[in-house]
Amino acid sequence: MIHFGAPNALWLLWLLPLGVLFLRWRQGQCRRRLARFGDSAVIERLLEGVSRTRRRWKQTLLLGAMGLLSLALARPQYGVQEEILKRRGMDIVVALDTSDSMLAEDLRPNRLRVAKREIAGLIDRLRGDRIALVPFAGDAFVQCPLTLDYAAAHLLVDEVDTNTVALPGTALGRAIQVAARCFVEEERKYKVLILITDGEETLGRPDPRQAAKEAARQGVRIYTIGVGTRDGVPIPVRDADGQLVGYKQTPQGDKVLSRLDEALLQDIARESGGVYSRATTERFELDQIYQDINQLEEKELRSTTHIRGIDRFQYLLFPAFVLLVIEQLLSERAPRRQARKGMETV
Numbered sequence: 001m002i003h004f005g006a007p008n009a010l011w012l013l014w015l016l017p018l019g020v021l022f023l024r025w026r027q028g029q030c031r032r033r034l035a036r037f038g039d040s041a042v043i044e045r046l047l048e049g050v051s052r053t054r055r056r057w058k059q060t061l062l063l064g065a066m067g068l069l070s071l072a073l074a075r076p077q078y079g080v081q082e083e084i085l086k087r088r089g090m091d092i093v094v095a096l097d098t099s100d101s102m103l104a105e106d107l108r109p110n111r112l113r114v115a116k117r118e119i120a121g122l123i124d125r126l127r128g129d130r131i132a133l134v135p136f137a138g139d140a141f142v143q144c145p146l147t148l149d150y151a152a153a154h155l156l157v158d159e160v161d162t163n164t165v166a167l168p169g170t171a172l173g174r175a176i177q178v179a180a181r182c183f184v185e186e187e188r189k190y191k192v193l194i195l196i197t198d199g200e201e202t203l204g205r206p207d208p209r210q211a212a213k214e215a216a217r218q219g220v221r222i223y224t225i226g227v228g229t230r231d232g233v234p235i236p237v238r239d240a241d242g243q244l245v246g247y248k249q250t251p252q253g254d255k256v257l258s259r260l261d262e263a264l265l266q267d268i269a270r271e272s273g274g275v276y277s278r279a280t281t282e283r284f285e286l287d288q289i290y291q292d293i294n295q296l297e298e299k300e301l302r303s304t305t306h307i308r309g310i311d312r313f314q315y316l317l318f319p320a321f322v323l324l325v326i327e328q329l330l331s332e333r334a335p336r337r338q339a340r341k342g343m344e345t346v
Contacts, residue, residue, distance in 0.1 A: 003309050005075030012070035016063055023059050054330060061327035068320035076316070077309030089128035090190055090293055091146055093182045094119055095175045097197035097227070098164050099137040100248060101258035104198070104233045107279065111227045112162065115196050118284040119157050123150050125290060132182045135160050136175035138167030138203060146182055172197060172268070173206035176222065180215040191220045192293050194286070195268065196279075198228040199261035208264060212271035222272040223289045224265040227279045232257030 004010065096119065102112035123131060131153055133144040143164070144156040175195065183191045193215065201208055212222055234255045235248040248256040262278065269276040275292065277285035 003077045009073035058327050061323045065320045065323040068316045072313040072316040076312050078312050079310045091130050092192045093132040093179045095134040095179045095195045098135045099170045101198050104258045106229045106233045118286045122286050123153050134179045135164045137165035138169035140175040140178040169202040171203040172201050172208040173211040176211040180220050193220050193222045195224045199265045212268040216272040222274040224269045224276045226260050226265050228260035232259035
């Protein structure tokens with residue numbers, strides 16, 4: 001049974017009766033114009049050299065070619081074939097800490113801006129890998145779901161700041177839970193979560209280590225990047241113009257120091273079979289992480305069997321081309337005998 005892959009193109013067949021009407025209208029216009037020059041009988045005799053039969057044949061050939069081309073555009077299909085659709089690559093989710101502690105300036109200009117710059121560089125290196133972005137502080141949400149639209153991912157990374165997540169604090173367990181949901185549940189392997197944070201867990205619910213274990217059961221491998229120093233640095237407070245006005249303080253008036261919790265980040269990576277790295281002024285480690293995950297066997301993001309019809313439009317294109325060639329080669333002039341007979345009559 002014949003099917004059409006683009007049935008909407010069949011509407012073009014309505015051009016055929018419209019074409020017939022147009023050609024008849026055009027012939028009428030020509031007759032009226034010729035009638036202005038003199039007696040119609042004399043004009044008819046002078047035009048004996050033009051064959052009306054050949055003109056009709058040319059019009060028929062042109063309309064026939066238009067009809068065949070319209071049917072070809074509708075992609076007629078006969079028979080079916082099975083094909084396997086595959087696309088290879090990794091699924092990478094980046095969970096970025098946007099808490100106030102990421103404003104610390106032990107990395108210049110500050111931790112958050114350096115992290116965003118490195119994420120942008122990672123996006124530029126992707127080739128066929130899907131990427132997602134999960135900003136987190138006291139809560140977490142998916143700002144950019146898994147996508148191959150790297151331009152959109154760049155824009156969403158640029159928009160991230162410490163006001164992106166309204167709830168203050170740092171909830172690493174929540175970030176891991178939300179990030180793990182970005183992946184397709186049925187796919188058990190080659191899911192990579194890159195967790196960029198100073199590791200200062202302030203809420204403790206859910207437990208980050210337990211969340212990492214659960215993510216590992218779902219096939220998620222977590223790479224943690226520690227941002228900051230072990231000794232701790234103060235968190236600057238700036239005004240709307242970017243001028244330093246002081247440092248974040250406790251209710252007792254003491255400066256808040258942001259310290260890197262490497263032990264927690266190492267445990268999270270270990271629970272999921274990932275790797276912990278510490279960002280420094282000279283090296284952020286995203287390059288090395290991307291090289292590591294590229295050494296994994298590339299996951300097939302899609303491997304599905306698809307049954308589709310076999311296109312047969314090419315069998316219409318050739319006769320349409322032949323009709324157009326014949327229409328161009330066929331002259332409207334009558335054969336010489338017929339033309340000479342007309343002239344003798346005059």
